Amino acid sequence: MSVAQFDHLTDDFLSALSIGGGGISALADACVRVLPVRRAAILMRERDAGLQPWCVSDGVAVLVETVQTTLGQGPAVEAVTQGVPVLLADLAASGERWPGFAAELARIERIGHPRISGPMVAVPLHLGAVRLGALDLYGEHPGLPRPAMISAGLHIADLVTAQLVAGAAQPGHGVPRWRDQPLTSGVIHQAAGMVIGQLGIRAADAYARLRAYAFAHGMSLAEVAESVVASRIRFDAAD
Numbered sequence: 001m002s003v004a005q006f007d008h009l010t011d012d013f014l015s016a017l018s019i020g021g022g023g024i025s026a027l028a029d030a031c032v033r034v035l036p037v038r039r040a041a042i043l044m045r046e047r048d049a050g051l052q053p054w055c056v057s058d059g060v061a062v063l064v065e066t067v068q069t070t071l072g073q074g075p076a077v078e079a080v081t082q083g084v085p086v087l088l089a090d091l092a093a094s095g096e097r098w099p100g101f102a103a104e105l106a107r108i109e110r111i112g113h114p115r116i117s118g119p120m121v122a123v124p125l126h127l128g129a130v131r132l133g134a135l136d137l138y139g140e141h142p143g144l145p146r147p148a149m150i151s152a153g154l155h156i157a158d159l160v161t162a163q164l165v166a167g168a169a170q171p172g173h174g175v176p177r178w179r180d181q182p183l184t185s186g187v188i189h190q191a192a193g194m195v196i197g198q199l200g201i202r203a204a205d206a207y208a209r210l211r212a213y214a215f216a217h218g219m220s221l222a223e224v225a226e227s228v229v230a231s232r233i234r235f236d237a238a239d
Contacts, residue, residue: 001151009034009152013159027163028057031156036149037137038118041065042125042160043076044133048203049188051077051133061138064091064116067104070214070221074101075122076134083131085123085150090142092117107218121145123157127165135160191225198236209235 001009016033020026024042031040041056043065050072053065068074074094079086088094092115095102105116119139125132135157139145145153188210195206213233214224227233 001148001155006155009155010159013156017163025055027160028055028061031135031137031160032057035137035152035156036139038140039138041076041136041138042133043069043080043136044125044164045080045131046189049192049207051080052188054133060114060116061136063108063113064105064138065136066220066222067101067108070211071100071104072211073098075120076136079122079124079134080131083124083126085121085154087144087150088120088122089144090117091120091138092142117142119143119145121150121153123153125157125161125164127161132161132164187229188221188225191228194228195235198234 012034013030016030017026019033020029027042028040031037039057039061041061041064042054043051044054046052051069053062053069056062056065064074065076068076075086075088075098078098088097091105093102094105109115119142121137121139123135123137125135135153137145137153139149188207191210192203192206195201195209196203199206199209201209210221210224210228213219213235214221217224224233228235
């Protein structure tokens with residue numbers, strides 16, 4: 001892409017973000033508006049809790065990101081760990097690379113959800129050497145994304161990072177704030193605090209317990225957290 005094309009993409013993204021209201025939830029929708037993708041999601045890396053979904057463009061993305069963050073396995077997890085974009089030709093054929101991730105997507109389909117397929121690009125969001133999270137971009141038809149699409153996705157990832165950093169530095173100025181804890185992040189942290197109190201363990205171990213319970217019982221991390229907060233699940237009692 002040329003400099004002029006990148007400048008045009010920047011203008012389009014900022015315009016789409018403004019139309020969407022400028023909040024965290026508008027970031028994923030703005031990505032879908034300006035890129036040739038079907039859906040998008042942004043995940044942020046949180047201390048002890050690991051990657052958490054912060055905004056998604058639709059329900060299918062919610063399912064995929066919930067699997068990734070519950071299992072700690074998938075394209076975004078690898079992108080953040082390695083610090084480089086991860087390309088996937090087809091989510092439905094990801095078993096060799098991430099067997100647990102693929103198996104859970106297949107289970108979700110078996111219980112009545114639509115088939116989850118198509119390509120994905122997971123781009124790390126970074127500020128210098130600090131990896132903040134990832135931007136997941138979902139395509140329509142299986143096949144590796146074209147180089148121009150990857151270049152555009154990298155540019156949009158930089159714009160997303162800039163918006164998040166601006167929001168952290170200037171709260172209340174109409175830019176997205178990464179500390180607003182959208183989606184389920186807040187209840188997961190609350191549940192982890194309750195597990196720490198019940199078992200007297202470290203924060204990292206509490207999040208690990210929540211993930212292990214979710215995996216063992218076929219639940220999402222958010223579902224387990226909500227049950228812990230509601231006292232339907234206790235970790236200091238027999239399962």
